[in-house]
Amino acid sequence: MKSLTSGWYEHLVRPLLFRMDPEAAHHFALRLLHAAPSIAGGRALLRSFAPAPRPLTIFGLNFPNPIGLAAGFDKNGVAIPAWEALGFGFVEIGTVTAQPQPGNPRPRIFRYPKQEALINRLGFNNDGADAVAQRLRKLRQGPLRPSIPIGVNLGKSKVTPLEEAAADYLYSFRQLHPVADYIVLNVSSPNTPGLRTLQEHDALIALLRVITDENARLPAARPILLKIAPDLSDEALAEIVAAGEEFGLAGLIATNTTLDHSAVAGEGDQSGGLSGDPLRQRSTDVVRFLRSRTHLPIIGAGGIGDQESAQEKLQAGAQLIQVYTAYIYRGPSLLREIIAGAS
Secondary structure, three states, rough: OOOOOHHHHHHHHOOOOOOHHHHHHHHHHHHHHHHHOOOOOOOHHHHOOOOOOOEEEEEEEEEEOOOOEEOOOOOOOOOHHHHHHHHOOOOEEEEOOOOOOOOOOOOOOEHHHHHOEEEEEEOOOOOHHHHHHHHHHHOOOOOOOOOOEEEEOOOOOOOOOOOHHHHHHOOOOHHHHOOEEEEEEOOOOOOOOOOHHHHHHHHHHHHHHHHHHHHHHOOOOEEEEEOOOOOOOOOOOOOHHHHHHOOOEEEEOOOEEEOOOHHOOOOOOOOOOEHHHHHHHHHHHHHOOOOOOOOOOOEEOOOOOOHHHHHHHHHHHHOOEEEEHHHHHHHHHHHHHHHHHHE
């Protein structure tokens, strides 16, 4: 059931934002959120939406509550203080690649309001590992340094051949390791050609070996997680679990966006990854399957838009959850609503 307090956003703010091109609206919102914590009264206003604490500790990190901002919303980490003030228990920035890249041609984000869904084919547009690492380093040394865990989601640069993927991830890992609380290896976006083949056994083993060996050599190892696609067979999921346990991963994130667009058929379908409510059931099924095969921590993502869908992920076996698309449709009251119904 949707909270009545979300009405101001859904009936006033969202219609204004939805008059804009989706990507233009997204960058407009990020600019506001970047500026708000430095404006008199800005942080207090943002904090008025924060939910009550529900602290927990997972893979050695302390989370004030189990709700995180999924990767893709704040790719370059420009609004972290605002996300913390709004009440997120953790923030995952990225996807970050070794080289800066513009992403795919526009338009590349498409709204489906009836389904509370999005399709995106952004293609890892980001400032690159060096610039993002510098930004995070400056933030951690400044007055608005975060007190919540900050994860960094890493992907492959589009120009890097698949056979050189491990070295590409390794470069980003080395740059961002010192300023991240945890690292995510994204091998599941549908918008970088060939990326999902890195989920296949031999390629995945090669990537995990390179990154975990480097992590073990560093003075302060970071929790490493793997983000997987919802479009995998049970057999493929089982192989990923086995690889994750073999290499001592800290956890799994289930799931990325889906290539199954049946929920928006006839609605002006676009190429790219579908997120939002249509992904809810499949992502929950993947969480449930993973939990049946492993004790590794799981972050559930996909179709979380209210108390019921959040509880569904947690009951399926997720310890943490992430939101993205529903935040666009529901606004900042969403977190308080989810925490109020959490058990």
